[in-house]
Amino acid sequence: MEALSSQHQGEYRCKGNKLRGAQSTDWSNTVTLTVFRPKLVLSVSPSWLIPGASVTLICHTEPPSAGWSFYWFKAVPNSQDSYTYEPLPGTSSGTANNSFTVHGQTHTAGYACSAGRGDPPIYTQHSRPTFVWSSGVHPSASLTVNPDRVQHFTSESLSLTCEGSSSQWRLIRFLTDDSLLSFLPPATINGSTYIKNEAPRKAVYWCESGTEFSNAVNISTHSDGVILVSPVYPVPVGESVTLLCVMKTGNIPSDVFFYKNNKLIENERRGEMKISAVSESDEGFYKCQYNGRESAQSWMAVQCKSSAHFYCIIIISVFILSSLIDPWKLMTLSLLVVKLCPLSIS
Numbered sequence: 001m002e003a004l005s006s007q008h009q010g011e012y013r014c015k016g017n018k019l020r021g022a023q024s025t026d027w028s029n030t031v032t033l034t035v036f037r038p039k040l041v042l043s044v045s046p047s048w049l050i051p052g053a054s055v056t057l058i059c060h061t062e063p064p065s066a067g068w069s070f071y072w073f074k075a076v077p078n079s080q081d082s083y084t085y086e087p088l089p090g091t092s093s094g095t096a097n098n099s100f101t102v103h104g105q106t107h108t109a110g111y112a113c114s115a116g117r118g119d120p121p122i123y124t125q126h127s128r129p130t131f132v133w134s135s136g137v138h139p140s141a142s143l144t145v146n147p148d149r150v151q152h153f154t155s156e157s158l159s160l161t162c163e164g165s166s167s168q169w170r171l172i173r174f175l176t177d178d179s180l181l182s183f184l185p186p187a188t189i190n191g192s193t194y195i196k197n198e199a200p201r202k203a204v205y206w207c208e209s210g211t212e213f214s215n216a217v218n219i220s221t222h223s224d225g226v227i228l229v230s231p232v233y234p235v236p237v238g239e240s241v242t243l244l245c246v247m248k249t250g251n252i253p254s255d256v257f258f259y260k261n262n263k264l265i266e267n268e269r270r271g272e273m274k275i276s277a278v279s280e281s282d283e284g285f286y287k288c289q290y291n292g293r294e295s296a297q298s299w300m301a302v303q304c305k306s307s308a309h310f311y312c313i314i315i316i317s318v319f320i321l322s323s324l325i326d327p328w329k330l331m332t333l334s335l336l337v338v339k340l341c342p343l344s345i346s
Contacts (some may be wrong), residue, residue, distance in 0.1 A: 001190070018145035038065055040114045040127035045292040048216075051106045058099045059113035059127065067113040069094035075110030075129035077208040081170070081183040083129050085112050108134045108206055108213035128181070131174065133204055133216035135234050135301055140165040141214040143207045146192075151220050151227035151266045152299040153248050154197040161192040168210035197221040222295055224248055228288045228295040234303035235278045243273040245295060257289040278302055 012031050014123040038061040045056045059070050071094050073085035091100065094116065102111075110131045116123040141164035152158055162169035171184040171193050185193055200223050207214035217232045229244040245256040254271040257264060261284045265273070275282055283302040288295045 004099075008218070019303055038062060038115070038124055040113055040124055040128040042111060044111060044130050044132045047132060049105055049108070049132050049135060049136075051136045052104055052218040053138055055102045055109075055111075055132050056099060057102065057111055057113065059115065060098070061124075062116065062181050064168060065285045068098070069117060069121070070098050070100070071098060071102045071114045071116070071123075072094075073112045073114070073126065075112050075131075076211055077110075077170070080130060081245045082103035083110060083112070085126055098240060105132060105136050106134070107136065108132065112160075112214070131160050131204075131206075131216075132210045133206065135215050135217070137215045138212065140206060141209065141212040141216060143205065143214040145170075145205075145217055145219070145232045148232055149227075149229045150218055150232055150246070151229070151296060152197055152222050153202060153227060154223045155248065157194050157196050159192045161193050162209075162214060163210060164207075164209065164214065166212060169209045169214075172206050172228035176204060199223075218299070220227060220298070222296065225274045225293045226253075226288065226290050227293050228298055230286055230298045230300050235282075236303045237278050237279060240273075240274065240276050241278055241300070243286060243288070243300075247290075253290045255290070260284050260287065260289045261286075 013028050015025045015027045033104070035303050041060045041062055043058045045058070046053070049055065057072060059072075061068060066247060072088040072091040074088055075083040076086055088100070088102065088111075100113075102109075108131065110129040112126045112331050114124050114126045142162075143161065144161045146159040146161070160171060162171060172181050172202075174180070175182075184195070200221050202218070202220045204216050205220055206216040207342055215233075219232075226245050226247055231241060235241045244252055245258075246252055248260055252271055258273040259265060268337060280302050283300060285297040286300055287297045
């Protein structure tokens, strides 16, 4: 059987002849043959990344069909407001499984998949790029938001600034409710793009340049009611944070209820909620309520202390124990701490 391709599309009918004689049947009814390649949809889990965690890619065919080999790619930004696709290591021969795991991902990244089957194989087009987002700032690429909060009113404008080692950035917006990806006007190095909020929406923003992706931020816009003022970026452990409930007029009411994960967390009504020393247990969804009006929920992330800090504590502990046995090692301890752990002990 010959493998189908687009050249086989068309209308078909048949009739039969007897083996001997010229007598034949009438033509059959006409059948239209349409040949199409399945649409591929790539999903990623998790969508928001804990740096260093594993990311699972799952490639679906629509409509579902069997017998495919799957190919996995990294989406690399190009200069035409689109992406080129580079095979992920070890996947150039395809996989029988429609899932693939990327280990040790640290920053925002884009992925795509394709599929092939038959002999010779017929390949599908690439899926639309799908992204895993990280709020962690890349050493050479960052996106900042002003004003620094997740929720905004549609009557306001906000400034998004792409910064880093590149000379040219493009700003990306992904509408989470509609799964719509759009390329916003380009932002030059250390330049700002001002976004006028014209309609309520939820979106993720990030910057791209060459192979670099900045951190990603969640932004939501609201036409009325009240909004929660909460930080866009993860709050480091030990730092303080203040949550506010703000009206469209800009007023900050003084009798507000605050909720975490849909549970009331303040027993008295007040104008602000202050956490003096943030801990990992403070991470979660927050919202506020004032005079019967409730804000949307926003996720407040908490940034744990660096692993360098942890290892320095171990080093210090080991040498302190050693110095109890050999006092001359105390000098070595001091020099090592100053050289390896200057930030961890500050």
